[in-house]
Amino acid sequence: MNKSADIALTLPDGSVRTYPGPVTGSTLASDIGPGLAKAAIVIMVNGEQWDLSRAIEQNSDVAIITNRDDDALEILRHDAAHILAEAVQELFPEVQVTIGPAIDNGFYYDFARPTPFTTDDLVIIEQRMVEIIERDEDIIRSEMDRDAAVKFFQDMGEAYKAELIAAIPEGQAITLYRQGDFIDLCRGPHLPSTGRLGKDCFKLMKVAGAYWRGDSNNEMLQRIYGTAWRTKKELKAYLTRLEEAEKRDHRKLGIQMKLFHFQEEAAGMPFWHPNGWTIYQQIETYMRRKQKQYGYQEINTPQMVDRVLWEKSGHADKFNEHMFTVESDNRTYALKPMNCPCHVQVFNRGIVSYRDLPLRLAEFGSCHRYEPSGALHGLMRVRSFVQDDAHIFCSEDQITDECITFCKMLLEVYKDFGFEDVKVKFSDRPEIRAGNDDVWDKAEAALIAAVNSSGLDYSLNPGEGAFYGPKLEFVLTDAIGRDWQCGTFQVDYVLPERLDAHYIGTDNDKHRPVMLHRAILGSFERFIGILIEEHAGRFPMWLAPTQVVVTGITSEQDDYVRSVYEQLTTQGLRAEMDLRSEKINYKVREHSHAKTPAIFVVGAREEKENTVTVRRLGSKQQQTLDLTDAISNLTLESLAPDQR
């Protein structure tokens, strides 16, 4: 039996529907049921997303994607971008459109326009988008030859679109999508019509500048960001989430909790206040213990060294713009932007035998980098910072073991600070780099082998390595969902060569060590910033600037409050006492707002019985304990995780 004209569509459940000729996704969906027809967004045809209106002409495996599928959101957002572009072109005909993809949580569209959009414009544009959704315009797919498409867009005055299409290989068919009078180059797929985006499920968020094709040599376009969701409820939930995240912003909490501040005279360089510095010191002490445990030796090197050293190391070439310099003694000194060259100097002063390797030199190294003004961001991106830096000098065959041990140490540290979710990226050779390809081949292969044996999942980050070697990046996420690189592990064959490091091998000959650059926190500043957001300012006991406040119900208990306070501080606890003649409600409220983890309240009863009533942050429950028990409980809880 030959029924070749028939088209058989196999659904995910294995059932087959047969049609006498080409059939569209919409037809299929309607045949299955009206509910599905309404919910359908696109159709998967042999693993590819197709528009519902596109005719399927061959036997295929198909699956209808509805707005419940995850893929649907991306399509929805992409549609929202097109509707945005249509609205802008209607309102501002002189504007040229460029690109507008879906992104996490929403979409954007880049426009070329001599004058930027204002926030008032956004309101008007948003209204027009609602109108376009209400018009429920069909979104129609069509194909065009590349050269015809270039001409088509040129004639329309859309130079950017024409440029994009011209970059597509010749002879390839271009897909275009039309909705109303708006027509755009687009891979698709799209929803069947503009009415499928809920008019109360999206919101324009902000305007921003963005370079054409992401290149800072190009002109700046006007980008409009928006968010879009399946339902109004989802949109609202997202906006609420944003608000909540803003409350955790380390810059806000840093001021509220008196942790640190910045000021004009030292842009990007934090002033640490007692509270913030207490946290910093706890972390430093912890890291010092941890490094000792893992066989590191701590050193300290100068804040600035003669430019000559940076020229030898290659930093002057690759890093010049980012170094602060000081003229003195007829020399040019550069504030160190990294510690590595200094560490090599320390290595070079010892006659090191292969028996001494791996040699692990650690420094809480204070660095300065001239970061572009626009890059500064609270504690996350600063111009002066301290790295928990270390360099492991080792032989080639020790790289793998060192990497595995390092990953273990890093995960332990992150866990102790409450971070279980760590992204790992592998970055290979960048375009501008030192060292020849053989060296890079070797370094990349060694690092890949090492990360594989440490069993971590990682993603590839092509071309993002350091100029001297490939690296692993360990990334944590802040409250607003921005990723920040903290830890790093870099294999470096180049610097030992440039700075002439060597050790004596078993053969009594000189050998070049490999240098492994590594950091776990990255910078104390950034790490603390992330820590603040992670805990929303409610630090665990071992990190909290003030661990406990002692206060009395009335001033009758002042002497007892003093005595409790003395005993707490004698135990090494970070205690405060509050002897103000305020009501207990007021004092509890204030210390709760200050995010102090424990409050010891004492009244006449407690004084008589030598007890304290403990109130813990986040709980309304009170617990009266013997003073000695309360103190020993707190002492135990105050231990760092590695000391418990």
Added chain:
RNA sequence: GCCGCUGUAGCUCAGUGGUAGAGCGCGUCAUUGGUAAUGACGAGGUCGGAAGUUCAAUUCUUCCCAGCGGCACCA
């Protein structure tokens, strides 16, 4: 660095072409109250900096600085 927005008391913010106001915080006094705000009084500001327009600028204009949102950058 680029585009846009913002910059007023310690903090959060209102306001005006005729040299400023609130709440919290701070100080003093009163109050001694059992777990998220007791009351009264008081101190505190060259309105980010410089120039210009004006009889008069915190307010309008220009430049600079810093912060915020993006972009680029993050060795």
